[in-house]
Structure formats: structure tokens, C-alpha cells
Amino acid sequence: MNGYLNPGPTTTSDSVKYAQVCADICPRETEFGEVMEWISVELSCMAGKRGGIETVLFGGSGTAADEVMLSSCIPDTGKLLIVDNGAYGARFTKIASVYKLNFDVFKSSGFTPLDIEAIKAKLLESAYTHFAIVYHETTTGLLNPAPELCRFCHDHGITTIVDAVSAFAAIPIDMDRDGFDFMASTSNKNIQGMAGVAFVFCRKEALEPLASYPMRNYYLNLWDQYQHFKKTRQTRFTPPVQSLYALRQAIIETKCETIEKRYKRYSSCWERLVKAVRKLGLTMLVPEEAQSKLITAIIDPASPKYSFEDLHELARRHGFTIYPGKLAQANTFRIANIGDIQPDEMTAFTQVLEIYMRTL
Numbered sequence: 183m184n185g186y187l188n189p190g191p192t193t194t195s196d197s198v199k200y201a202q203v204c205a206d207i208c209p210r211e212t213e214f215g216e217v218m219e220w221i222s223v224e225l226s227c228m229a230g231k232r233g234g235i236e237t238v239l240f241g242g243s244g245t246a247a248d249e250v251m252l253s254s255c256i257p258d259t260g261k262l263l264i265v266d267n268g269a270y271g272a273r274f275t276k277i278a279s280v281y282k283l284n285f286d287v288f289k290s291s292g293f294t295p296l297d298i299e300a301i302k303a304k305l306l307e308s309a310y311t312h313f314a315i316v317y318h319e320t321t322t323g324l325l326n327p328a329p330e331l332c333r334f335c336h337d338h339g340i341t342t343i344v345d346a347v348s349a350f351a352a353i354p355i356d357m358d359r360d361g362f363d364f365m366a367s368t369s370n371k372n373i374q375g376m377a378g379v380a381f382v383f384c385r386k387e388a389l390e391p392l393a394s395y396p397m398r399n400y401y402l403n404l405w406d407q408y409q410h411f412k413k414t415r416q417t418r419f420t421p422p423v424q425s426l427y428a429l430r431q432a433i434i435e436t437k438c439e440t441i442e443k444r445y446k447r448y449s450s451c452w453e454r455l456v457k458a459v460r461k462l463g464l465t466m467l468v469p470e471e472a473q474s475k476l477i478t479a480i481i482d483p484a485s486p487k488y489s490f491e492d493l494h495e496l497a498r499r500h501g502f503t504i505y506p507g508k509l510a511q512a513n514t515f516r517i518a519n520i521g522d523i524q525p526d527e528m529t530a531f532t533q534v535l536e537i538y539m540r541t542l
């Protein structure tokens with residue numbers, strides 16, 4: 183029974199874990215360069231047409247990939263609009279201010295769908311050259327309409343930067359169709375690998391102009407890392423070797439399952455959870471039609487006896503780990519259904535939730 187209901191690092195199969203155990207190898211040898219090149223090409227194929235996308239690998243977490251994009255993809259003359267409707271949109275704004283970028287923020291509630299027309303109007307109001315949005319706000323499980331907004335940006339010559347950290351490899355993405363120029367994700371979310379590899383997907387046409395952009399940092403510079411890898415099949419600095427071996431295995435398993443079927447599996451887990459939530463009289467924070475089906479924020483039960491710690495403890499005793507909420511404005515707890523989990527495991531969790539609710 184796999185009871186890890188957290189949004190990441192997600193659970194992985196045993197074969198992904200075991201892939202890390204291998205003979206010592208100098209990552210500077212050709213064989214390891216080939217492993218990284220294979221990973222980069224296979225990831226690219228999951229995000230768009232073969233040959234149209236370059237995926238640049240870094241040692242780091244999802245935030246590193248976000249920071250790579252914001253620090254590397256905007257020229258000094260650029261003006262950025264950031265959508266902030268959750269913790270990760272807020273993180274974008276924090277990174278943009280650290281780099282002193284010229285940017286505005288479109289702020290919106292973390293649990294109601296974005297006002298698409300208001301964002302479009304805002305985009306036309308000023309001379310924005312770049313637009314940044316989080317596809318799936320893991321804070322609440324809200325799925326933002328990133329494709330519609332990014333396609334609109336493309337029609338108006340605006341470059342798009344998308345945090346797909348918790349969307350990629352579950353929600354089917356085609357960067358050309360969806361209008362994404364740059365997109366971030368990581369090895370430890372829906373691709374079901376181990377933590378340690380951050381990746382930035384780039385549409386080839388969007389990548390080339392970066393050659394002339396200022397280098398605002400060293401380690402996280404996208405153009406330098408890309409150029410170096412193209413020439414040498416090596417990352418500039420020590421790669422996270424074991425995480426890359428695990429990622430190779432995770433990619434093989436993702437290709438066997440397919441992203442479409444993975445999303446179906448995740449959705450079936452979510453449907454079982456939602457059914458139980460309704461039966462138990464609980465309320466979800468985000469309207470069902472705007473949810474990602476990957477993580478669910480549930481409003482704390484009204485009973486004065488309710489305690490997240492007690493629920494967490496009971497769940498732990500039955501082999502499940504659950505997550506607290508991440509919003510200041512609403513008291514919630516969160517149940518994620520990503521990673522190597524099956525619908526029956528979610529059903530078993532809902533039985534534990536039912537036991538707890540009876541104690542209230």
C-alpha cells in the first residue's frame with residue numbers, strides 16, 4: 183500500500199529507486215553525456231513536436247527552474263506581467279524583484295478561476311514583452327487557463343514563461359499548440375523520478391534571442407548551460423548523477439504508461455476522493471470544474487474537535503501521509519494524488535478519512 187498523498191517529491195516505483203544504484207561512473211565520460219542527451223531529447227518529445235523543443239537540464243529543484251527562466255529569458259528592455267494567484271505565482275514575483283526586473287503583477291484569488299478577459303485587457307494596457315504564469319497552482323489545486331492566455335500572448339508578440347512544475351507529465355502539453363515559449367518542471371513531480379533535476383523546456387525560436395541577453399547570474403544561466411551542453415553533452419557543473427539515472431528510468435516508465443493514461447489514473451484517484459468528500463459533507467476550496475484533479479484543498483471540518491494534527495496522526499497510523507493547507511485566507515488540508523499511486527489506495531485513504539470524521 184502506497185500512502186504518500188503529498189504533492190512532491192512524489193512517490194516513485196521501486197525500479198526508479200533502484201536505478202540510482204549503479205557502478206561509479208565519471209559523469210564526464212561520453213556514456214554519461216549520452217544518458218543526459220537521451221533524457222533531454224525524450225523530455226522535449228513529451229512537450230511538443232520532435233525537433234521543436236530544447237530541454238536544458240540543471241542540478242536543482244523546481245524553484246531553480248523558475249529562477250532560470252526569469253533571470254535568463256527577459257532582456258533589460260523587457261516588461262513582464264506576472265499572474266499571482268497562489269504561493270508559486272508569489273514566488274515568481276519574489277524572484278523578479280530579486281533580479282530587479284521591470285514587472286507588474288496581476289493578483290487574483292487562489293481559489294476562484296482567473297478572469298481571463300481582465301488579464302487580456304491588462305496585457306494590452308501596457309507594452310508588455312513577457313508574460314509569466316503558473317499552470318497548476320499546487321497551493322490549492324487550481325488549474326490556470328495558461329494555454330488560452332499564452333496563445334493570446336503569442337498573437338500579440340508577447341513571450342511566455344510557464345511554471346509547469348506540477349502540471350508537466352500529467353496534463354498533456356504541446357508547447358506549440360499551447361503557446362508556451364519557456365516552461366519549467368522538475369524530476370520529482372508527475373514524471374515520478376527522484377528530486378534533484380530541474381529542467382527548462384524552450385521553443386527553439388524563443389531560445390536563440392537569449393544569446394544577447396544580460397547574464398544576471400552564473401549557475402542558473404539558461405543560454406550558457408544550453409550552449410555548453412550542445413557543444414559537449416555535459417552540464418557546466420557536476421550533474422546530479424543518481425537523480426539522472428532515476429530520471430531515465432522514470433521517463434521509460436512514463437512512456438510505457440503514456441501521459442494521457444497517467445492523467446486518467448490520477449483523475450480516477452481524484453474522483454474517488456471527491457466522491458468521499460461529498461459523502462462526508464466536506465467542502466472543497468476550489469470549484470470542481472477549475473480543479474487540476476491532481477491535488478485537492480479541503481476546507482477544515484467545522485467541528486471544534488477538528489485538528490489537522492489528529493487527522494495527520496490517524497492517517498499516519500494507517501500508512502498515509504497528508505499535507506497541511508498553504509493559504510493564509512482559508513483553513514484547509516490538502517490531499518495529493520500524483521506519483522506512483524493507484525485508485526484503490528485512494529479508496530483506502532477515504533476509509534481512514536471516514537473513520538476520523540466519525541470521531542467528530
Ligand SMILES: Cc1ncc(COP(=O)(O)O)c(C=O)c1O
Binds near residue numbers: 243244245246270345
Ligand atoms: C507549481 C510549483 N512551482 C514551483 C515549485 C517549487 O519547487 P521546489 O520546491 O522543488 O523548488 C513547486 C513545488 O511544489 C510547485 O508546485
